Amino acid sequence: MRYIILIFFVFIGLTVSAQSTNKLIQTAKGEILRDDFKRALVILEPILEKQPQNREVLKLVGFCYLNIAGQEERSIKFLEKAVTLYPLSGRSKREELEAHYYLGQALHLNHNFEKSIAIYENLLTHTNVKDFKNAIYREIKYCKNAIELVKKPRDYKIYNLGEEINTKFDEHSPLVAFDEPTIYFTSNRPPRGMDNLEGGYYENIYVSYWRDGNWTQAQLLEMPGSYFGNRATVSLSADGNTMILYQNDGYKGSLFVTHLEFKRGAPPVYGFKRWVEPVPLSINSTNFNETHACFSPDGNEIWFTSDRPGGYGGRDIYISHKLPNGTWGPPINAGPNINTEYDEESPFLSPDGNTLYFSSEGHNSMGGFDIFLSRKNERDGTWGVAENIGYPINTANDDIFFLPTPDGQRFYYSSRKFGGYGESDLYVIVFPDEDIRSLAVLAAYILEYDETPVPDPIIRITDELGRSHGFYRPNSVNGKFVAILPSGYKYTLSIEAENYDPAQCEVSIPLRDVYGTRQRAIFMPNIIMKKIQE
Numbered sequence: 093m094r095y096i097i098l099i100f101f102v103f104i105g106l107t108v109s110a111q112s113t114n115k116l117i118q119t120a121k122g123e124i125l126r127d128d129f130k131r132a133l134v135i136l137e138p139i140l141e142k143q144p145q146n147r148e149v150l151k152l153v154g155f156c157y158l159n160i161a162g163q164e165e166r167s168i169k170f171l172e173k174a175v176t177l178y179p180l181s182g183r184s185k186r187e188e189l190e191a192h193y194y195l196g197q198a199l200h201l202n203h204n205f206e207k208s209i210a211i212y213e214n215l216l217t218h219t220n221v222k223d224f225k226n227a228i229y230r231e232i233k234y235c236k237n238a239i240e241l242v243k244k245p246r247d248y249k250i251y252n253l254g255e256e257i258n259t260k261f262d263e264h265s266p267l268v269a270f271d272e273p274t275i276y277f278t279s280n281r282p283p284r285g286m287d288n289l290e291g292g293y294y295e296n297i298y299v300s301y302w303r304d305g306n307w308t309q310a311q312l313l314e315m316p317g318s319y320f321g322n323r324a325t326v327s328l329s330a331d332g333n334t335m336i337l338y339q340n341d342g343y344k345g346s347l348f349v350t351h352l353e354f355k356r357g358a359p360p361v362y363g364f365k366r367w368v369e370p371v372p373l374s375i376n377s378t379n380f381n382e383t384h385a386c387f388s389p390d391g392n393e394i395w396f397t398s399d400r401p402g403g404y405g406g407r408d409i410y411i412s413h414k415l416p417n418g419t420w421g422p423p424i425n426a427g428p429n430i431n432t433e434y435d436e437e438s439p440f441l442s443p444d445g446n447t448l449y450f451s452s453e454g455h456n457s458m459g460g461f462d463i464f465l466s467r468k469n470e471r472d473g474t475w476g477v478a479e480n481i482g483y484p485i486n487t488a489n490d491d492i493f494f495l496p497t498p499d500g501q502r503f504y505y506s507s508r509k510f511g512g513y514g515e516s517d518l519y520v521i522v523f524p525d526e527d528i529r530s531l532a533v534l535a536a537y538i539l540e541y542d543e544t545p546v547p548d549p550i551i552r553i554t555d556e557l558g559r560s561h562g563f564y565r566p567n568s569v570n571g572k573f574v575a576i577l578p579s580g581y582k583y584t585l586s587i588e589a590e591n592y593d594p595a596q597c598e599v600s601i602p603l604r605d606v607y608g609t610r611q612r613a614i615f616m617p618n619i620i621m622k623k624i625q626e
Contacts, residue, residue, distance in 0.1 A: 113139055113143070113146075116135055116136075116139060117135075117136070117139070117148065117149065117152070119135055120132040120135040120136045120152060121152070123135065124152070124155070124156065127159075129155075129156040129157075129159045129160050130156075130160065132152070132156050133153065133156050133157075136149050136152055136153050136156070137153065140153060145177065147174050147177035147178055147191070148187070150170050150171070150173050150174035150177070151170075151171065151174040151178070151187075151190070151191045151194065153167075153170045154167045154168075154169075154170035154171035154174060154194060154195070154198065155167070155171075155194055157170065158171075158194060158197060158198050158201070161508045161512060161514060161515040161516065162508075162510060162511070162512060162514070164198060164201040164202060164489075164510075165198075165202050165510070167194075167198045168195070168198045168199065168202065171191065171194050171195040171198055172195060174191045174195075175191050175192050175195050178191040178192070180192060180214065180215070180218045181218075182218070183218060183219065183220065184218040184219065188218075189215060189218065189219055189224065192211055192214070192215050193212075193215060193224075193227075193228070195211060196208045196211040196212050196215070196231060197231065199211065200231065200234065200235055200238070200459060200488050201459070201488045201489060202488075203238070203242070203488060205235040205236075205238050205239050205242075206235075206239070208231070208235050209232055209235045209236070212228045212231050212232045212235075213232065215228055216228055216229075234457060234458060234459045234460075234488070235459075237456040237457060237458045237480075238458035238459060238483075238488055240456075241456075241458050241480060241482060241483045241486065242458075242483050244482065244483075245482070245483050245484055246481070246482040246483065246484070246485065248484070248485060248521045248522070249521070249522045250484065250485070250509075250519050250520075250521050250522075251519060251520050251521075251522065252509075252511075252512060252513070252517055252518075252519055253275075253307060253517070253518045253519060253520060254306075254307065255513065256300060256306070256307045256308060256309050256310060257275070257277065257300055257307055257310050257517075257518050258512065258513040258514070258517040258518055259279065259281045259513055259514055260513060260514030260515070261279055261280050261281040261282075261293075261514055261515055262278075262279060262280045262295075262514075262515040262516050263277055263278070263279045263506060263515075263516060263517055263518050264277065264278050264279075264324075264492065264493050264506035264516050264518070265277055265278040265324055265325040265326065265438070265493045265506065266325070266493065266495055266504040266505070266506065266518050267325045267326075267327065267328040267335070267495065268328070268332075268495065268497070268504060269328055269329070269332030269574070272302060272497060272502075273301065273302055273332070274299060274300070274301050274302070274332060275299070275300050275301075275302075275307065275504070275518075276297055276298070276299050276313065276325050276328065276335070277297070277298055277300075277310075277325055277506075277518055278295050278296070278297060278298070278323075278324040278325045279295070279296065279298050279310075280293055280294065280295045280296075281293065281298075283296070283312060284312070294320070294321060294322050294323070295322040295323060295324050296312060296313075296322075296323055297312075297313040297315075297323055297324065297325050297337065298310040298311060298312055298313060299311055299312075299313045313367070314366075314367075315350065315367045315369065315370065316366075316367075316368065316369045317369040317370070319339060319370075321339060321340055322338075322339065322340040322345075323337060323338070323339050324337060324338040324339075325337060325338075326338050326347060326384050326385055326386075327384075327385055327386040327387065327440075329387070332352075333351055333352045333567055333569070334349065334350070334351045334352075335349070335350050335351070335367070336348070336349050336373070336385050336386070336387075337349075337350065337370060338382075338383055338384065339370070340381075344379070344380070344381055345381040345382065345383055346372055346373075346376040346381075346382055347372070347373045347375065347376055347382045347383075347384075347385050347396065348370035348371060348372050348373065349370060349371060349372075349373055350367045350368055350369070350370040350371070351367070351368055352366070352367055352368075352569070353366060353367075353368055353569070373385070373394075373420075374419055374420050375394060375396055375412050375420050375423065377398060377400050380398055380399050380400040380401075381398065381399050381407075382396055382397065382398045383397045383398070383399075383407060383437065384396060384397045384437055384438045384439065385397070385439070386439055386440050386441055387441075388441055388445055389441065389443055389444065389445045390445070391414070392413060392414045393411055393412070393413055393414070394411070394412050394414075394420060395409060395410070395411050395426070395439040395441065395448070396409070396410055396412070396423075396439070397409055397410070397436060397437055397438070397439065398410055398423070400423075402425070403425055403431060404425070404428060404431040404432060404433055405431075405432065405433035405434060406432075406433065406434050406435035406436070406453070407435045407436055407437060408425055408426070408431040408436055409425075409426040409430055409431055409436050409439050409450060410423035410424060410425055410426060411423065411424050411426055412424070426439075426448075426475065427475065429466060429474075429475050429476060429477050429478060430448070430450065430452075430466055430475060430478060432452060432453070432454025432455060433454060434452065434453035434454040435452070435453050435454075435461075436450055436451065436452045436453075436454070437450065437451045437452070437461065437492055437493075438450055438451045438492055438493045438494065440494065440495060440496070442496065443576045444576075445468070446467060446468045446470065447465055447466070447467055447468070448465065448466045448467075448468070448475060449463065449464070449465050449481075449494050449496060450463075450464055450465075450466075450478075450494075451463050451464070451491065451492040451493065451494065452464050452478065455478045455480065456480050457480070457486075458480075458483065458486055458487070458488055459487070459488035459489060459490075460488075460489055460490040460491075461490045461491055461492040462480055462481075462486040462491055463480075463481050463485060463486055463491050463492070463494040463505065464478040464479060464480055464481065465478070465479050465481055466478050466479070467479075481494075485503070485505070485521060487507065487509065489507065489508045489509070490507070490508055490516070491505065491506075491507045492505070492506060492507075493505055493506045497533070502520050502521060502522055503520065503521040504518065504519070504520050504521075505518075505519055505521070506518050506519070507519055532576075532577055532578075532579040532601045532614060533574065533575075533576060533614065534574070534575045534576075534577055534583075534599065534601065534614050534616065535572065535573065535574045535575075535614070535615050535616070536572070536573060536585075536615065536616035536617070536618065536619055537566070537570070537571045537572050537573075537618045537619065538551070538566050538571045538573065538587060538589075538618075538619050538621065539571050539618050539619070539620055539621070540620065540621060540623065541620055541622070543618070544571075545566065545567075545568065545569070545570060545571030546566075546571060546589050546592060546621045547568075547589065547590075548565070548568070548589060548590070549565070549566060549587050549588065549589035549592070549621065550563055550564075550565060550587070550588050550589070551563065551564040551565070551566070551573055551575075551585055551586070551587050552564075552585070552586045552587075552588075553575060553577065553583055553584070553585055553586075554583065554584050554586070555578075555581045555582065555583050555584075556581055556582040556583075556584075557581075561575070561577055561583070562575075577601060578601075579601045579602065580601065580602065581600075581601060582598060582599070582600045582601075583598065583599050583600075583601065584596065584597075584598050585597050585598070585599070585616075585619070587619060587621065589621060591623060591624050592621045592622065592623055592624060593621065593622045593623075593624060595619055595620075595621050595622075597616070597619060599614070599616055601614060
């Protein structure tokens with residue numbers, strides 16, 4: 093988050109009259125250094141009750157509320173009082189500058205953009221510190237971007253995923269398979285049995301299932317191995333059976349991959365599945381951090397973020413192509429239409445491979461990370477200039493980890509919005525009914541009579557006009573295949589497998605406004621293939 097760029101200002105000791113008060117303030121600063129703003133408030137607020145004109149404590153209390161999700165508005169009254177006690181004059185001191193700077197940020201987060209700009213522009217006349225001036229210019233640009241974006245709000249409905257998913261802690265990085273039966277996400281909530289833990293715990297992966305029109309209570313996702321550290325969701329394959337995840341052992345962060353396997357002796361369709369122990373991806377660098385990745389729809393590219401040297405600044409998005417031997421080739425920077433001097437994060441490719449979604453602190457962000465898209469030029473394969481996807485999806489706060497469903501009906505993402513359950517929460521965006529998307533998700537199982545998967549079948553899909561929509565192979569473990577198809581057509585599925593009689597079936601996929609906005613996927617009845625009698 094961008095507030096941290098001046099954090100070194102806050103924690104250099106300042107003189108106060110009472111030695112005991114000074115010690116308490118220094119203790120509170122230590123808690124702030126550990127990002128434990130709530131504990132710092134427990135120390136600072138009793139001081140403020142006894143010393144309501146203590147300008148340093150007012151500033152620190154305001155700073156703490158500025159960094160607690162849902163409390164940003166509360167920070168304004170403390171910072172407004174602090175700046176009256178820290179007036180600017182000439183080349184002002186550090187303490188005066190930071191109080192006004194934090195008030196500008198608080199007003200920005202509460203969408204008082206014009207007043208925020210006025211404070212920043214006044215600050216520029218009272219400092220010659222280059223880095224500080226650059227930070228102010230950046231904040232002014234954020235505010236001006238926000239003013240323009242708020243003028244043209246997008247027509248979306250945004251829903252919090254609810255208490256089954258979200259807590260008072262951080263939830264982010266949602267993942268769902270194409271037919272949306274399961275959601276995986278990252279949270280720093282304490283594990284069960286440690287609910288009295290103050291502050292956040294290690295980040296870990298949680299899972300919830302869509303049952304009877306609701307998400308089930310999220311549970312910790314169990315994985316084999318003895319890893320202790322931060323572990324986060326990154327990307328999920330279309331069938332939901334392969335996951336890329338991020339692990340940070342305190343030294344560096346790297347990307348790992350795991351996949352589902354069925355426990356022995358359990359029927360594949362209805363049996364119990366488990367994740368295998370994660371293994372590192374070969375794109376990881378030795379001394380730098382790789383934080384997010386996704387595969388292209390055909391599996392021949394991997395897009396990932398890294399802070400390795402040679403980029404445009406901060407974390408950049410890179411692309412590696414799969415080589416004939418199955419390894420990944422040298423990384424290629426995605427270029428200036430996508431990457432900026434600031435951080436980029438969380439790339440995600442649409443099912444047709446022609447739209448890249450990602451988060452960035454640059455471009456025309458309205459504050460912190462905003463979500464952008466870039467479209468591929470089908471003539472030359474280049475990627476277009478990044479476009480901000482708009483307000484109110486993007487806000488003055490951090491908006492990141494954006495996951496559209498393949499049919500374009502819903503978008504999952506995380507955000508620190510007012511009115512949430514705590515820190516960052518998970519949300520889903522739904523388009524209005526009159527906004528008809530062009531794609532639908534079709535799923536089915538290819539099975540024998542005993543409900544075991546048919547070995548290696550090939551499914552060819554054609555529409556009523558005779559146009560081919562590709563060849564598909566189901567998951568070898570459970571026989572399930574998923575296809576993304578244009579809605580409004582009737583399709584024929586032709587299935588062939590060695591030693592089995594050919595099978596054929598038809599399905600009609602109506603336009604979106606017919607089958608409703610909340611439907612996850614169109615599931616066909618199980619397709620049963622008959623073995624050829626010898």
